[in-house]
Amino acid sequence: MPALIVWDFDGVLNANLRGGRTFWADNMKADLGIDPRGFSHEMFTAGDFRDILRGRRDLLLHVSDWLARHGHDLSGEDFLAYWFEKDAHPDAEVLGWLKAHPARHVIGTNNEHRRCCYIEEQMGYAAHVDHVFSSGRMGAAKPDPGFFAQIEHWAGLAPARILLVDDVAANIAAATARGWQGFHFTDTTRKALPERLGL
Template sequence: MERDLGVPAPALQRVFFEQHWDEVVHGRAALRDRLAPALAEISPSVTCDAFIDYWFSNDAHIDHCLLSELQALRCEGIEVHLATVQEHERAAYLWDQLDLRSKFDGLHYAAALGCSKPDRAFYRSVEAAVDLTPEAIFFIDDKAVNVAGARDCGWTAALWTGQQTLRALMDQQRWNVS
């Protein structure tokens, strides 16, 4: 980011993320409303559009093996939802530009819910949206704290490291797909 755009990461962290990210990611402030003044201060030649385009395209890492496994579950009639900590524009980018819309049955994200993982309210909001009991949900995440949060809500949950297949994790957790 610093090499490609001239935006120093430590300054961006201090001026934007530390001061504004909580409000943005929880939907209480618009990304551009908070990012534009930060960029004007630390890197005035970089527009919000240029920065956001760079950020979103360079920070979108899809695990295609996992996505394939999830698609197999969908083909069996199991609903697959994406529950993520995103602000509105990035959620829209993932859903529409990366076409995750065609891969998942629903998107549940922090800015729309007003809370984020591992907050109990996040998991309860997702439960309500999908209309499932906690026991009917199998959840994977790449952060142990989020897995613990899901388990605290009664969800069957496993840490995703990419070292095992999704089916192996489901079996290991004794979660029955039927």
Template sequence: MSIEAVVFDIGNVLIEWQPERHFDAVIGREARERLFAEVDLHDMNDRIDRGHDFRAMVYETAGAYPDWSDEIRLWHDSWLKLAGPEIPHSVRLLRALRSGGTPVFALSNFGIGTFALAEPQWPFLGEFDRRYISGHMGLAKPDADIFAAMEADCGIAPGALLFTDDRTDNIATAAARGWQTHHFDGPEGWARRLVAEGLLTEAAAR
């Protein structure tokens, strides 16, 4: 089936998402490893991605771990230092697809509050034809419900969607629903896939 739309994850596809890196820089690797071992910050973030209030969730977690409260609050207070930078080649691919007439969607786990911070920081986030952001939907990957909700909204058959994501569990859910998929491990491989599918020329994919 020919591809009618390309679907991008955002974190680690268009914008780097390595919060451990910022904590390493601020508190040192040893302290960061202890913090992340004692406090499940990624679970906290998953709840934010599912629509929980950004500040309230971080500060509630900080209150539950007084020994780490200052460090945990950095997740909220310094969020723009946790995220990024953008991945320039991926952004060029997004824009090249749209310039060539291919609809481009975002399907991303992102909180309501964190996405509000990200939009002015990375203007290309406003360039998608459609955006499916987990916090606003109250659904999140890798659950099948968010994929089903996107299908219902866009009206495109699963087999006509090409989806890229850095997480294999998200790719597996999409593939099980019949989507065409690409496990993102860098923009170069993604560019080659888009060329192979006939969606971009080699020049446009650089």
């Protein structure tokens, strides 16, 4: 059994994916008058989201600039509040498994600082884990080796005593290459997780 379990957030603790994609922006046109396709393309594909995820650019400034350039009156703060609320879908069953396991628990997530604060405070996950490791605070994102190395240093554990539960195969591969245990969490495998955890 692992001494430390590192839980991915989106797609594991947070059930915000359908068919492998997020759906928080599906009603954005009706709610805010903003075309989600144009926003997603510029924000996640053509933009600097890799730098945002690693804490090198501020998401609020980036979003505020995008809104202003496209003639939207909505403030960046209000847009992020909409985004984070629409993207919050806690998976009570998975959280129950976390609470039932006697190991230490942390979250290891590719999220910038502002959403990480929302996860900790508004969603309440800081109360359920020892620490939230986010790419925006760490300056490294999964599957970068530096992401895993920082958790190892913090935990003071041999890699073989750490388990990553993640929905991205590349992240599992990177972790197991370092000697971690790994569980690839998908709609198909989720039912096997309690047994894997010995619950």
